Amino acid sequence: MRNVTGRLMLLDTASLYFRAYFGVPDSVRAPDGSPVNAVRGLLDFIDRLVRDHHPDDLVACMDADWRPAWRVELIPSYKAHRVAEERPSGPDEEEVPDTLSPQVPVIEAVLDAVGIARVGVTGYEADDVIGTFTARARGPVDIVTGDRDLYQLVDDARGVRVLYPLKGVGTLQITDEAVLREKYGVDGAGYADLALLRGDPSDGLPGVPGVGEKTAAKLLAGFGDLAGILAAVDDPEAALTPAQRRRLTEARPYLAVAPKVVRVADDVPLPEVGTALPRAPRDPAAVRELSARWGLGGSLERLLTTLAR
Numbered sequence: 001m002r003n004v005t006g007r008l009m010l011l012d013t014a015s016l017y018f019r020a021y022f023g024v025p026d027s028v029r030a031p032d033g034s035p036v037n038a039v040r041g042l043l044d045f046i047d048r049l050v051r052d053h054h055p056d057d058l059v060a061c062m063d064a065d066w067r068p069a070w071r072v073e074l075i076p077s078y079k080a081h082r083v084a085e086e087r088p089s090g091p092d093e094e095e096v097p098d099t100l101s102p103q104v105p106v107i108e109a110v111l112d113a114v115g116i117a118r119v120g121v122t123g124y125e126a127d128d129v130i131g132t133f134t135a136r137a138r139g140p141v142d143i144v145t146g147d148r149d150l151y152q153l154v155d156d157a158r159g160v161r162v163l164y165p166l167k168g169v170g171t172l173q174i175t176d177e178a179v180l181r182e183k184y185g186v187d188g189a190g191y192a193d194l195a196l197l198r199g200d201p202s203d204g205l206p207g208v209p210g211v212g213e214k215t216a217a218k219l220l221a222g223f224g225d226l227a228g229i230l231a232a233v234d235d236p237e238a239a240l241t242p243a244q245r246r247r248l249t250e251a252r253p254y255l256a257v258a259p260k261v262v263r264v265a266d267d268v269p270l271p272e273v274g275t276a277l278p279r280a281p282r283d284p285a286a287v288r289e290l291s292a293r294w295g296l297g298g299s300l301e302r303l304l305t306t307l308a309r
Contacts, residue, residue, distance in 0.1 A: 006056025008137050008275065009049065010130045012145035013118075014061045016106055019146050019165055021100045030295040038103040039110065043299040044118070047306050050277070052136050053142055053163070054148070057275040061109050061129040062120030065091040070123070074257040076185045077204040110290050110300070115282030117275045131264030133158055144172075147193060149203075151180060152263065154188030185217035193226040196258040208241065208251040219244070223233065226259065279308055 004047040020041025024282035050058070067079045068091075085093040111118045119129055125152060134141050140159030141151050148160075153160055154177055162175040173179065177187045186194050199207015211219070222239065223229045232238035233248045240248070248255070281287045281304065291300050 007054065007140050008057045008059070008133065009053065009055035009059045009142045009144060010133055011046070011049075011058070012126050012130060012143070012147055012150065013042075013107075014063050014066070015124060015145065015146040016045060016098065016165075017104070018100070020045060021097065021103070021116045026099060030293070030300060034102065034294070035099045036103060036294050037108065038100055038297040039106050039294060040296060042107060043110065043156060043296065043303050045301070048302040049144060049163070050303075050306050054156065055142065055277055056139075058116055059129075059133060059273075059275050060116055061126040061133070062118060063126045064122050066094050067092055068123055071261045074255070075205065075261050077206065078261060080204050082204075094164075106290070106294055109286070110296070113281060113283045113286035113290055114300075115278030115280075115304070117273050118269065119273055122271065124265060124268050128265035128268050129270070132268040135266035136270075138274065140298045149200075149262070150190075150264070151184075152176060152188055152192040152195070154180060154191070156188075157235035160188070175180060181216065186220055190220050190225065192259070192263045193220055193229075195254070196226070196262040197229075206254060206257070208247055208254070215244075225257050230255065253299045258262055277307065 016040045021038035024035050024037035025296035026035045027038055028035065030036050046058075047076075049055075067083070071078050072080075082095050083092045084095040092167045108118060120126065121129055123308045127147065130143055130145075130150060131153060134143065134153050137158075137160075140161075141153075142161060142163055143153060144165075146165050148164070150162055154162055154175060156177045164173040164175050165171065166173050180187055180191060184191065186193055194213070194216045196205065197208050197211050197219065199205045208216075219229050220235060223232045226284055229248065230252075234241055287300070287304070290296065
């Protein structure tokens with residue numbers, strides 16, 4: 001990371017291949033009949049991202065642990081509804097569509113053969129890897145994700161923005177602080193507080209009962225941040241309704257631990273890895289073999305052509 005001063009693009013890889021899987025028909029198959037819709041869809045998406053946004057460096061960030069124990073210890077409901085199988089050692093197995101799971105190793109093999117940096121760190125989610133790369137970057141950063149949690153990293157002063165797919169992977173919302181203020185009434189730094197107050201059923205985060213997105217935004221506008229809101233709870237003169245004061249008081253145990261769960265880590269021990277956008281495949285023989293084996297054809301060829309420019 002010491003030499004990354006150009007535009008860095010960080011892919012929330014699982015988020016994107018899930019989008020590709022549901023956005024590309026499963027009639028897209030390898031010669032042996034195996035579905036490769038997620039593989040080809042992701043390759044097409046990366047091709048378009050590189051063509052449209054011209055990154056100098058590119059990292060496919062991975063979920064080495066999609067439900068870290070340290071987050072579950074703080075909030076046991078965290079992503080609990082997505083557990084397919086609990087494992088006594090190592091990460092729990094996530095519920096993934098049957099025809100997507102076999103495509104993930106193919107995606108990883110293709111990224112490695114092409115030479116696109118792929119980084120996952122034991123005990124952390126891709127969000128945390130993204131947060132740490134972003135914290136260390138010395139130039140502008142584009143974060144590509146379908147997960148709004150990463151809006152918390154948006155920072156106009158540092159040139160950090162989120163490219164959020166609105167429909168499939170074809171249309172992107174370029175999310176900067178102006179977009180966040182218009183949609184949510186907060187900037188990037190305030191989004192994590194908004195999210196933990198509001199809660200998120202898709203992640204098993206309960207939030208504060210009775211405090212939805214609009215109320216959370218009003219509280220943050222009035223008191224600045226979570227610490228300011230909690231200080232207001234203790235101040236009988238603060239402009240809180242009795243119901244708000246009661247709900248926030250009852251939610252104190254949750255609010256004491258939620259920030260660590262919701263805020264992405266920025267201190268992940270990243271491996272030394274070359275992040276420069278590859279101009280030629282790292283392993284041309286593996287690329288040819290993977291293309292033939294999985295029928296990746298035009299999707300892989302287009303990406304390689306774009307990278308060579």
